[in-house]
Amino acid sequence: MSSDWDRFLECAPWFVQPGEAVEVGSPGPWARGGVDGLPELSALLAAASVTPLSAAGRSLELLSWGRSGERYGWVSLPRR
Template identity: 35%
Template sequence: MIDWDIFLASVPWFIQAKSKILLGESRSGFNLTPDFRRKFSSFSELLDQAEVTRVSVNDSQYELCSWDSAKGHRMGWLCLLPPRIPASGVCDDHAILFTGFGGIVERFNEPEDTWLLNLNDALTVRETSRDG
């Protein structure tokens, strides 16, 4: 089963009946800047281990990031693309984060004790704009 199918089985409410879905090819890891890797070294290691599939849903662009859990099942995040224009009005750490990672908008097969539980957006530009 491909990661997109696993995602949809876990998060069936994400797609509407007439949604236009395009799947791109999968790749390993992220293209992260040296500043990103220095500032977020552990997170960079996690992102380097991800299988990443580009996804378009009704012209909205995402990256589906997937990993094998310690128990052997696929899990992951549906992420926004990093912003094309550098994020303004955010702290320096967020500005570095957004050079290579767009933030999480959905999750699948996550552990029950994740800090992401009950969040609709995590680490996204639109969420940082609410923190002002």
């Protein structure tokens, strides 16, 4: 399991219901470039790792950033 995913679940245990199957992929770098006109968000995304997930039949992505032991993240829908 992904350590970013483990950390996310520690902070948001409500995200997954008991017995719900979750598939966690391998993390990789953000590869979609920046967001025009939003340099701070673009820098945050450039520093993020992206872990693909599947939970409750939905495809999702966990974006994580920060130093080891102090990582933060959010879950979003993947780009279509």
